[in-house]
Amino acid sequence: MRRTIVAGNWKMNTTPAQGVELLEGVAAIKGEAKASVELIVGVPFTHICAVGKAAQGTGIAIAAQNCADHAKGAYTGEVSAEMLASMGVEYVILGHSERREYYGETSETLNKKIELVYQNGMSPIYCIGEKQQEREANRQNEVCRAQIQEVVFNLTPEQFEKLIIAYEPVWAIGTGLTATDDQAQEIHHYIRQVLAEKFGEQAASKCPILYGGSCKPSNAKGLFEKADVDGGLIGGASLNAQDFVGIAKAF
């Protein structure tokens, strides 16, 4: 049995007070979803203290949306993995396409970040996915393979056990376009095969692979019914408690 996970990515939205309200809204109705569905919220750095406090005892875990690629030192404006872990953060979203595209995140920096996340006892939610032109050229498998080989293949088996992958086709993020259920299944299955090449069938069969890209309550069920789709990384719809829990209820 694989873990089932619905993770929110709040991106650069809400004030801390609004974030607390949102968290409380999710906590109030999360009982409508199966208890086996793990809920994670990826909050801005500024919210970790207040939202983390509000999440205590709710079973909702806190993720950060990024971390520094150095352990500490003269890196003005950066936030280290150690700082995040000390605040009770359990997960760090890494390699989101917005960070790859707008902040020049490369496999080289991601390798450093992922290592620091593990060193500090947290787990990465590693995002991969192809751009529209790459999908049009039918290059999605090649792109995802490279993003896995360049980063995930450097992990030890013990580190791999804690990894969560989010497949997020860039053309579906925030666009209202969603991969069809079959498109999602096809590539999730492929990703699992690539993982198996390095870590073996058994370890790969345990890795949660989340789908991300305009996922909402109305399309989550079809996606989550697919054999290799283990949940979602949710952007826009995670900013509304009813929608976020509505997606979790699709399991």
Ligand code: PEP
């Ligand atoms: C995301 O940014 O991770 C995401 C999936 O966004 P959205 O759900 O808004 O497409």
